[in-house]
Amino acid sequence: MKPARRRRNGAVIAAIGMLVLAAAGTLLHVYRHPTLDAGTAPTLDIIDAQRAVVGQYHTPSAEEIASLGNADAVMLGRRLLNETARLLPDNVGNDLNCNSCHMAEGKRPFGNHYLNTGGGSYPRYMTRPGREIGLVERINGCLQRSMNGTPLARDAPQMRAMLEYMAWLSRTVPDGARVAAAGEGPIDSSLRPDRTRGHALYAAQCAACHGDNGEGRRDGSGDIAFPPLWGERSFNIGAGMARLYKAASFVKHNMPPAASRAPPLGQQVMPDQDAVDIADYFIHQPRPDFTGKGKDWPHDPKPKDARY
Template sequence: MNNRIIMTFLALAVFAVGLSGCSKPEPVERNATQFDLILTDDANQDIATYVLPQDTAILEEPNADQIFYGKRLLNETKRLLPDHVGAAMNCNSCHIAQGKIPLGDPYINSFTTYPRVMPRSNTLVDLEGRINGCFQRSMNGKPLDRESAEMAAMIAYMKWLSQKTPANSKVNISNAGKVDTSLIPDSIRGQVIYHAQCATCHGDNGEGIKDSRGDIVFPPLWGDESFNIGAGMARTYKAAAFVKYNMPMGIQTQGLWGHGNVLSDQDAVDVSEYFTHMPRPDFPAIVNDWPKGNMPKDAR
């Protein structure tokens, strides 16, 4: 029986998640300083706790240098891997707070989720392949050597973030929120919302913001330096789910990011329809997507 992992975030906020549909057992006394992860074979029990690790804990790992390098690569992808990133994007432009928070495309389950069959390609994809897919689509760039030190470092960071979650198990955390996909997008209204809510960070013309050294502060949402049409973020409803729960920044007073829950579903769909359909790089290999059909209605 696969174990399910229940997470508790002990950073700036605590998210306690119970097992749905199961009666709550009597609390078990545990030595929190001794155990980071507690498991049992009985899925009907309170089987485990995931503790979001502090980055300083990386120092305790035997491959600390490799994990720190992976962390840097995910934060500074464009600067450190310019030959592989065509867009003005970093991996963590979309994986919020270094891939650590719910609904912000976290990396927490990445190491244990792959390999798996991806509907878009209808093929079995391992974690190296998934990362390279992002380099080619979201980064509008070139894949890494699967055996490279850079690939190994990024995977080492994701493995560390999984905190020894057993194979075929997952931390109970959602990668993305949901929006009403029956809503009809209105790009004209979306343009108004963009300039009211998004342009401060992403620019009046979607160009993003760079610092004085030319490093990315906020990524471009369209144009030659943005993600290409093969990226998931180029799809209206997929982008809307990200926007609704993660943008605009700095609005809330709780959580790691201060993110999301400002726009309604309709707002998010409208603004996403606007910026996703602005000019951006092509991705010729998109013709091979969804070979078995079942193409989402917002697929480019």
């Protein structure tokens, strides 16, 4: 090969190499510092105390946060809810994040959304503690139960940031009104579970993401991508997800997480019986105990699917 041609070929190869490295660096930056927003819900009605429609709710995009006076706090709250285990290692005792159960950054109807959480839903009476509780206590309950960890101080900056994020989601909702979106989807609680069938359905439909032994799956950076459903790194027996029909409702209306029920490409939601059988299988696998369970439902009847 002539020297001039060799130099030209070498320059081409070097240029290609630089392009590949630049592309790889860009992909790594996007992966480690994601800017994509969670999928948002369709436009929803805002209703008053008499259930009259008083407005329309448009789920906000994370891009809007930058224009807020408290943008840093709201963005920190968003990150904490998405990356709870990584950012609060002293308070999270397993491999779950808040948004493992609160789908699409708390924006998804039927997915345990936050759309009304920061807009006057608390304080409220809850039967499990048997008293009125505020939002701080509700968040700490999730840290202690769903994440098998320890509570945050009421005035901790991380707690304040999560409250700011939830308040941002409902900032356009008038006082005394709420977004007409159910937090949990309906499920037929008269169905009796078949745990053996649930095991088979889990293996066919769930194990690819959550693992054959419920251990969950990690991404390329080592962060949990799909949370563990049982074992020492999963939610404890005191979590709401340890209850049969709560878990079945979540499975039916949110799994698989990338599925959409909206036409024209929406999928058929799984039958109630399948969801009940799958839930019955995984909630009865070994998981951590909850030391405070003896104090639950002190005044009100226990739900029929309570585990203790």
